[in-house]
Amino acid sequence: MLLKTKVIQGEQAGPHLLITAGVHGDEFEGIVAVQRLMRELVATATRGKVTLVPVVNESAFGQKNRCGKDGLDLARTCPGNPQGSVTEQAASALTQLIETADLYVDLHSGGVTMDVYPLAGYMLVESPQVLEASRRMARAFALPLVWGTTDKLDGRSMSAARDAQVPAIYVEYRGEGRCNQHGVEAMINGCRNVMAEFGLLEKVVPEPRQQIVHEDPRPESGHMQICCPAPKDGVFETAVTVGQFVKQGDVLGTLSDPFTGEGQEVVSSQTGSVIVLRTYPQVGQGDALAVVLEDERELPPC
Numbered sequence: 600m601l602l603k604t605k606v607i608q609g610e611q612a613g614p615h616l617l618i619t620a621g622v623h624g625d626e627f628e629g630i631v632a633v634q635r636l637m638r639e640l641v642a643t644a645t646r647g648k649v650t651l652v653p654v655v656n657e658s659a660f661g662q663k664n665r666c667g668k669d670g671l672d673l674a675r676t677c678p679g680n681p682q683g684s685v686t687e688q689a690a691s692a693l694t695q696l697i698e699t700a701d702l703y704v705d706l707h708s709g710g711v712t713m714d715v716y717p718l719a720g721y722m723l724v725e726s727p728q729v730l731e732a733s734r735r736m737a738r739a740f741a742l743p744l745v746w747g748t749t750d751k752l753d754g755r756s757m758s759a760a761r762d763a764q765v766p767a768i769y770v771e772y773r774g775e776g777r778c779n780q781h782g783v784e785a786m787i788n789g790c791r792n793v794m795a796e797f798g799l800l801e802k803v804v805p806e807p808r809q810q811i812v813h814e815d816p817r818p819e820s821g822h823m824q825i826c827c828p829a830p831k832d833g834v835f836e837t838a839v840t841v842g843q844f845v846k847q848g849d850v851l852g853t854l855s856d857p858f859t860g861e862g863q864e865v866v867s868s869q870t871g872s873v874i875v876l877r878t879y880p881q882v883g884q885g886d887a888l889a890v891v892l893e894d895e896r897e898l899p900p901c
């Protein structure tokens with residue numbers, strides 16, 4: 600399978616930056632940001648090369664869903680299989696593309712079901728050079744949260760970058776089934792900032808912005824889908840918003856039985872800021888309801 604890409608070749612030599620979106624088919628901020636970059640970067644003289652992929656998992660996009668027709672989550676399928684199912688093939692094509700890059704940015708958001716605080720994340724990889732370059736990319740992206748997490752998780756685009764020793768970040772920005780315009784702008788600016796930081800574009804001084812840097816090497820850190828699992832099927836009503844600071848024991852929301860109306864409070868087991876919140880109300884047992892960043896510093900409003 601070949602991914603549909605646009606390659607912008609600069610006039611002078613320089614690094615190869617890969618920017619992807621649509622690893623999940625229902626995350627629109629990144630898809631629109633890459634579409635805009637496809638149009639706008641052509642007019643800008645760049646050094647090096649930029650490869651843009653607006654929709655990595657076409658099958659998932661066609662399904663209007665996070666996952667492809669085969670039910671697989673591409674971000675759990677890398678390095679994939681060129682002879683496998685649609686998502687396995689797309690994962691394989693993505694992995695091969697990552698192996699050709701010097702720098703990699705993967706754009707995500709909360710999709711239909713989640714709201715996510717704006718953040719740039721990376722894996723705490725063993726190579727000091729790759730880690731430092733990933734940190735520089737994440738900080739340059741200029742979102743309010745920079746989040747380094749374990750490099751022990753497999754299947755992700757970040758895992759493929761880790762294995763290929765390519766400095767890489769992923770970006771999250773809101774979601775809830777929308778295409779948040781602030782998110783689109785922030786992603787475009789962030790990609791341009793990364794290009795400037797690594798010499799692909801003329802350096803522009805980004806507006807100073809409050810930024811919290813949090814690194815957490817614990818196993819499973821950064822695995823959002825296992826945090827605060829719903830104890831049963833039901834309807835989840837949120838009592839907090841993304842970015843809000845909560846203490847251990849604070850109520851995150853109420854989970855009610857759709858047929859009896861009987862509700863139970865879902866409380867936070869941690870103290871920190873809510874960075875991911877399930878905002879699509881119908882949930883199944885085990886679905887992640889929230890992610891709380893265990894950090895005593897309050898996050899800037901988003």
Ligand SMILES: [Zn+2]
Pocket residue numbers: 622623626707708
């Ligand atoms: Zn995603």
